Amino acid sequence: MAHLVEVAFKGNRKEFFLWDYPDPPPLNAAVIVDVERGEDLGYIHALGELAEKRNGGCSHGCGTSLPSRKALRLATEKDRGLSKDLEKLNEEARRKAMERVRANNLGMKLSDAEWQWDRKKLTLYFTADKRVDFRNLVRDLASLFRTRIELKQIGVRDEAKRLDGIGRCGRQYCSASWLPELRPVNLGVAKDQRLSLNPSQISGACGRLMCCLRYEHEFYVQSRKRFPKEGKIVATTLGEEKIASIDIFHERVTLRGVEGNMRSLTLAEFKQETEQHGGLAVQTANGDDEDTAIEGIRADEISPELLYTAEHPVFTPRANIVAEHPPAENGNAQGSEGPGKRRRGRRGGRRGRGGDDTPPGTS
Numbered sequence: 119m120a121h122l123v124e125v126a127f128k129g130n131r132k133e134f135f136l137w138d139y140p141d142p143p144p145l146n147a148a149v150i151v152d153v154e155r156g157e158d159l160g161y162i163h164a165l166g167e168l169a170e171k172r173n174g175g176c177s178h179g180c181g182t183s184l185p186s187r188k189a190l191r192l193a194t195e196k197d198r199g200l201s202k203d204l205e206k207l208n209e210e211a212r213r214k215a216m217e218r219v220r221a222n223n224l225g226m227k228l229s230d231a232e233w234q235w236d237r238k239k240l241t242l243y244f245t246a247d248k249r250v251d252f253r254n255l256v257r258d259l260a261s262l263f264r265t266r267i268e269l270k271q272i273g274v275r276d277e278a279k280r281l282d283g284i285g286r287c288g289r290q291y292c293s294a295s296w297l298p299e300l301r302p303v304n305l306g307v308a309k310d311q312r313l314s315l316n317p318s319q320i321s322g323a324c325g326r327l328m329c330c331l332r333y334e335h336e337f338y339v340q341s342r343k344r345f346p347k348e349g350k351i352v353a354t355t356l357g358e359e360k361i362a363s364i365d366i367f368h369e370r371v372t373l374r375g376v377e378g379n380m381r382s383l384t385l386a387e388f389k390q391e392t393e394q395h396g397g398l399a400v401q402t403a404n405g406d407d408e409d410t411a412i413e414g415i416r417a418d419e420i421s422p423e424l425l426y427t428a429e430h431p432v433f434t435p436r437a438n439i440v441a442e443h444p445p446a447e448n449g450n451a452q453g454s455e456g457p458g459k460r461r462r463g464r465r466g467g468r469r470g471r472g473g474d475d476t477p478p479g480t481s
Contacts, residue, residue: 122169123189125151125160128208128232129243129280130294132163134173134180135189142166148193148201155266156238159193159201177299197235204233211263215242218258226250229277239266245277275300278324285322292329303327307335341366345385346392353395 120136123143127133135151137143147162164172173179193201212231219226226246233240240263244250252269259267272280279293279300293300308320308331322328345364346352352359352373359373362380369385383391 120184120188121165122173122184123149123162124164124169124172125149125189126163127158127160129230130282131232131280132176132178133160133187134169134178134185135187136185137165137189143189143192148198149189150191150193150197150235151189152187153234154239156234156236157190159197159235172298175298201235204235204237207233211240212242214262215259218255218262222252222255222258224250224252224255226252226271229272230280237265239268241268241270243270243272243277243280245274246271273300274324275326275329278322283323285328287330291323292333297329297333300329301332303329303332307331310335311338338366345371346388352392354391355395 120138121142122134123137124132124134133151137149142165143149143162145162145165148159149162150157150159173185174181208231211233212228215231216228219228225248226244228242228244230243231240232243240259242259250271256267256269275293278291282294283291285291289295303326305315305327308315308327311331311334313320313331320327320331342364345366346361348361348363350361352361354373356375359375362372362374364371370382371385371388372380372382373388374380
């Protein structure tokens with residue numbers, strides 16, 4: 119039975135292959151693999167159960183199916199020597215291609231160049247803000263390098279993954295070291311984690327929001343479920359106090375009293391006090407929590423006059439009006455001014471009319 123292996127190439131590019139031999143290859147061993155129109159050299163990144171798990175969860179995986187291409191053999195010393203020579207050729211090819219980009223006046227940035235091990239294909243990776251028509255560029259590069267040219271447009275996150283580096287945390291980029299998939303990151307995850315919204319502090323080397331904000335977000339969401347909401351008013355041994363802040367790492371809750379005095383409790387102590395004194399002190403009329411409470415005013419203390427003003431009158435369903443004032447036998451509402459009659463326009467009827475049903479010009 120063939121073994122499933124994951125092979126890593128230049129620029130943190132990885133693909134899955136089948137090793138059709140009885141014994142699996144050693145980890146980190148150099149192998150020659152079958153690729154489109156030739157052969158390439160890579161290194162064993164994962165095998166066995168780990169390779170099967172990554173095959174189903176990575177963006178470059180095959181899901182539940184197996185890959186169609188195979189790893190042909192282990193690389194020899196001569197094969198590895200040819201691969202090292204390609205490192206200089208890759209940088210040389212990128213510089214020459216960049217000169218052709220300037221000559222064609224194209225708005226694109228060439229990030230990296232990658233020769234295939236058998237030198238039958240040259241892949242150029244670039245970033246661009248807009249769509250680029252590079253048909254003339256491909257013809258120039260094909261005549262210059264005398265091989266098959268492939269241009270691939272990538273995003274700034276993929277560029278950082280290929281080029282690799284050290285992040286502001288002092289460690290290798292997550293995208294280049296272990297992160298299996300680059301998922302989009304929005305500003306909402308930074309707000310949920312109570313981070314500074316200054317872009318210079320939460321952005322990575324690529325200029326986008328850091329990838330760690332995304333995979334750490336689930337921890338913050340699950341941890342906050344054990345804590346009360348900030349801004350809630352609770353009943354404790356000192357009376358009614360407001361939740362000023364919470365600390366999910368040290369599991370502490372900071373409370374502020376009516377007179378402004380602050381105190382800090384552990385989560386266990388806070389739960390014990392609130393359970394003994396009836397829990398939340400602010401409750402709405404229908405039994406929900408106090409999400410509708412105005413800061414500084416309890417929800418049960420708001421006067422109805424504050425809620426229903428002239429600009430926002432109370433809406434009375436028509437079904438209730440009909441039930442209270444049933445229509446007369448002739449089918450009309452009770453009187454011209456009865457509750458069931460629908461009035462139009464301003465008070466006193468439309469302008470120029472003596473009454474609701476009096477045509478204009480008559481008395």
